Amino acid sequence: MRLSYPTNVKIIRVPCTGKVDVLYLLKTFQSGADGVFVAACMEGDCHYLTGNLRARKRVEYAKKILDAVGIGGERLEMYNMSAADGPRFVKVANEMTERIKTLGPNPVKRFRVTNVQEKPCEEMCP
Amino acid sequence: MRGDVPMIIGSGKPIKDILAMIEGCTKILIIGCRGCVTVCSAGGEKEVGILASALTMARQQEGKPIEIKEMTLERQCDPEYLEQIRGVVDEYGAVVSIACGAGVQFVAEKYRKIPVFPGINTNFIGVTEEQGVWTERCQACGDCKLHLTGGICPIARCSKSLLNGPCGGSANGKCEVNPEVLCGWQLIYDRLKELGRLDLLEVIIPINDWSTSRDGGPRKIVREDLKL
Amino acid sequence: MTSDSRLEKILERGEFTVTSECGPPRGADPEVIRKKGELIKAAVDAINITDNQTSVVRMSSFSSCVILKQLGIDPVLQMVTRDRNRIALQSDLLGASALGINNVLCLSGDHQKFGDHPTAKNVYDIDSIQLIQTVKRMRDEGKFLGGDELKGVPRFFIGASANPFADPFEFRVVRLAKKVAAGAQFIQTQCIFNLDRFRRWMEQVRDRGLHEKVHILGGVTPMKSIGMANYMKKEVPGMDVPDELIARIKGVDKEKRAEEGIRICVETIKQLREIEGVHGVHIMAIEWEEMVPRIVEEAGLLPRPQIT
Numbered sequence: 001m002r003l004s005y006p007t008n009v010k011i012i013r014v015p016c017t018g019k020v021d022v023l024y025l026l027k028t029f030q031s032g033a034d035g036v037f038v039a040a041c042m043e044g045d046c047h048y049l050t051g052n053l054r055a056r057k058r059v060e061y062a063k064k065i066l067d068a069v070g071i072g073g074e075r076l077e078m079y080n081m082s083a084a085d086g087p088r089f090v091k092v093a094n095e096m097t098e099r100i101k102t103l104g105p106n107p108v109k110r111f112r113v114t115n116v117q118e119k120p121c122e123e124m125c126p
Numbered sequence: 127m128r129g130d131v132p133m134i135i136g137s138g139k140p141i142k143d144i145l146a147m148i149e150g151c152t153k154i155l156i157i158g159c160r161g162c163v164t165v166c167s168a169g170g171e172k173e174v175g176i177l178a179s180a181l182t183m184a185r186q187q188e189g190k191p192i193e194i195k196e197m198t199l200e201r202q203c204d205p206e207y208l209e210q211i212r213g214v215v216d217e218y219g220a221v222v223s224i225a226c227g228a229g230v231q232f233v234a235e236k237y238r239k240i241p242v243f244p245g246i247n248t249n250f251i252g253v254t255e256e257q258g259v260w261t262e263r264c265q266a267c268g269d270c271k272l273h274l275t276g277g278i279c280p281i282a283r284c285s286k287s288l289l290n291g292p293c294g295g296s297a298n299g300k301c302e303v304n305p306e307v308l309c310g311w312q313l314i315y316d317r318l319k320e321l322g323r324l325d326l327l328e329v330i331i332p333i334n335d336w337s338t339s340r341d342g343g344p345r346k347i348v349r350e351d352l353k354l
Numbered sequence: 355m356t357s358d359s360r361l362e363k364i365l366e367r368g369e370f371t372v373t374s375e376c377g378p379p380r381g382a383d384p385e386v387i388r389k390k391g392e393l394i395k396a397a398v399d400a401i402n403i404t405d406n407q408t409s410v411v412r413m414s415s416f417s418s419c420v421i422l423k424q425l426g427i428d429p430v431l432q433m434v435t436r437d438r439n440r441i442a443l444q445s446d447l448l449g450a451s452a453l454g455i456n457n458v459l460c461l462s463g464d465h466q467k468f469g470d471h472p473t474a475k476n477v478y479d480i481d482s483i484q485l486i487q488t489v490k491r492m493r494d495e496g497k498f499l500g501g502d503e504l505k506g507v508p509r510f511f512i513g514a515s516a517n518p519f520a521d522p523f524e525f526r527v528v529r530l531a532k533k534v535a536a537g538a539q540f541i542q543t544q545c546i547f548n549l550d551r552f553r554r555w556m557e558q559v560r561d562r563g564l565h566e567k568v569h570i571l572g573g574v575t576p577m578k579s580i581g582m583a584n585y586m587k588k589e590v591p592g593m594d595v596p597d598e599l600i601a602r603i604k605g606v607d608k609e610k611r612a613e614e615g616i617r618i619c620v621e622t623i624k625q626l627r628e629i630e631g632v633h634g635v636h637i638m639a640i641e642w643e644e645m646v647p648r649i650v651e652e653a654g655l656l657p658r659p660q661i662t
Contacts, residue, residue: 023172026179030186065176068141069184111189285465286436286476290483290532292525293462294517294544295591302591303465315522327525330532333440333484333499 001086005093017041017078018051025062029071032109035100038078039089045082052080071107075100133253134162134226135260136169136246141180144222147243148181151192151219156181156245157211157233158198159225166260168246169224171198177224177245202229208236215240251282268338268345274326276317281334283310289331356493356539359456359511360428360661361400365540365569370627371634372655373430373542373571374646375402376422378413387413387421390643395427397647399658400457402430402542402636406437409469416446419455430513431455434463439479440488440499447492451508459513459542460485483529483536486514490537514538516570518555519548520592527558534568541568542636545575547586548594549625556631565631572626573636576645577615580604616645616652623653 014020017040028036038059040052056078063073077096081088148154156174163169178194185192195214200207202225215221215237223230224245234242250262265282271289272279281287285303292311295302299312318324336342355362364371374394379386391401401422405415419429431450433443450458462482466474480488488499489512496507514533518526530541546552552572559565577583580603587595599618606614619637626632635653639645650656 023175023179026176026183030179030183065141065180069180070187071183107187108183111186111191286462286478286481288462288478288481290481292520294515294520295464296520297591298521303467312522315525327528328531330483330487330536333480333487336479
């Protein structure tokens, strides 16, 4: 569609958001991501029927953990959209970027220690 | 996943409580268990990973980074499996075990020089009603009476452990204590009706011998035929 | 006669009996019990004292019964199995008998979740039916549960509760039969608002011949307000308050509702007197004890029999 979205958004593709695990979400923040959003198909349109429903539950769970450890659950969000809806993706990307800009950098990076492993995101989600 | 483990159900402790336990530690070992706590998603390999990530991030933010090793043992209630950590445990300031209370204690017994902290609460002996929902079934009273009550336990499933229930607070099949809890005695009544054995309920079940349960003190079972 | 109980004497004489109850204070002041006792003394044959009802800590039933006894009243000691194990229960039974308390009502007791100490451990070493058996064993066999002989056998008139309005309905009479088999001599039911359901229950009671084995006292409670009626309908498990009753109270102006509540209570008592197998009434006027003499009078039940 040749629409552009902010350069700070890095996309990680999964076959279905049902593949997204709580552990991956946490590790993404652990390695320094300032925000994460999960873009899932519209409810009822999941090719694997319930993948996006499971994703929503896991995102809610991960948000609670992020709140408990002081990162803040608002840095993680789930959005439903049609795979063909480019403009919505851009809107969401912009929305999240603005939100994260307001929240500031991930507090995990405040005391950056050199021996903390920061793996590239792709390695998290094989 | 093994099919022969008993179902002890546990659930995670709040992260802030665990942080308080490991305050001052710079290196910890988190150990999970592939038994019951894996089945109820409280203490298996994934939960070890989640806890490690959460604790790492929490401590990172405080400016007190922590090094965490993650291991998941087959079980923590058999001495042979606990040997797996013998080589590494000395390098750590504390062990956080997310096995059930029995596992945590066994680790503490085998590794006396290192503090062992519980990362989960052990809740009850129960079953998986559906994915994500576990409910209590057994209180380990040591004197099973399920043959008298159609296979439904009055001690575990009646809030008052009445042996001649229901009480006057049973309404619409629910327990007066909690509208989400089914009245154990209604369940027993319904089951015995289905089995055509309501006659069992005409008999007064006698006063219980609680000495076989926790009230009698810590318990022990010995099988001489199995001892080496 | 299994005891020196006035209640037992009157019931055995075949007279329609009246009992009521007092809630002890949430403090150490004995005057509260004395006042309540004096208020209703002349209108009833015996007075129950509740035992940490709804798991809210109050002055013990035992001590309150002793206070009532000192006023010449025949008290009914209510004992729940929630708070005391068999050791304490047998011990209290011996003490109660020693102090001249003749009537004991055996209950399981409301779960502690309802009260002011929901984090307490509960006991429930034995249930209400097993407690009845215990009292009977001590009284008739002269033995402790453990088997040892008692030195000084207590005398008790044994009571139990029944709730025709709890579930499962078909089973309630079976449970009553169990209580009678265990040794219950009198029954006080949960408060009756649904007379139809109560009549059906009494039919089942008579079918089993239980009305000839145990004295049944129908429980009644005067409704003070529509708030109280709604609360009892919705929040109290095992309580059956028909919609018609709510409508009847609502249909009256606010200032007149308490009067209507009294009227309904008196009507209920009159209807209970007509039911075969009902040998008395148990008036539970919660925090409204001063109305009891009036209710008894309007139901035509004064004066109460004098027993020497």
